[in-house]
Amino acid sequence: MSEQNKSIVQQAYDSFKQGRIDTLLSLMSDNISWTCRRLKAFPFGGHKVGLRAVGEFFVTLNNLQESLAFDIHEMIAAGDRVVALGNYNWRVRHTKREFTSDFAHVWTIRDGKAIVFHEYMDTAAAAMPTKKP
Numbered sequence: 001m002s003e004q005n006k007s008i009v010q011q012a013y014d015s016f017k018q019g020r021i022d023t024l025l026s027l028m029s030d031n032i033s034w035t036c037r038r039l040k041a042f043p044f045g046g047h048k049v050g051l052r053a054v055g056e057f058f059v060t061l062n063n064l065q066e067s068l069a070f071d072i073h074e075m076i077a078a079g080d081r082v083v084a085l086g087n088y089n090w091r092v093r094h095t096k097r098e099f100t101s102d103f104a105h106v107w108t109i110r111d112g113k114a115i116v117f118h119e120y121m122d123t124a125a126a127a128m129p130t131k132k133p
Helices: 002-017 021-026 051-064 123-127
Strands: 028-036 046-049 065-078 081-092 098-110 113-121
Touching (some): 002 081, 002 098, 021 028, 021 051, 028 051, 051 065
Parallel strands (some): 028 113
Antiparallel strands (some): 028 046, 081 098
């Protein structure tokens, strides 16, 4: 089961990287619980529930930030949980500032669908981007 869950999470990341958000959302439960830290640099963060809210999260994310790099270095699975460890680099579209952070994403998979997602990242890096326009 753990390997199947890792495969679902890998499909989610592959879909995100390819810009296939509909495919990404199809891997989630209708009532997914999605949590990313809410910061000034991340006004779209916070706790979201349901596919519509998560879909809106990705629309807003794309409108405000550009992904420059998004790499998964390791996935650890146990039972219904998958932890993805990686790093990413983003550019804030309106300021052209960039930030880089390591992250840990914790997914819960049940009946072949993601039901919980929680992101842990370097909030200081996001709050204080590294490159000026």
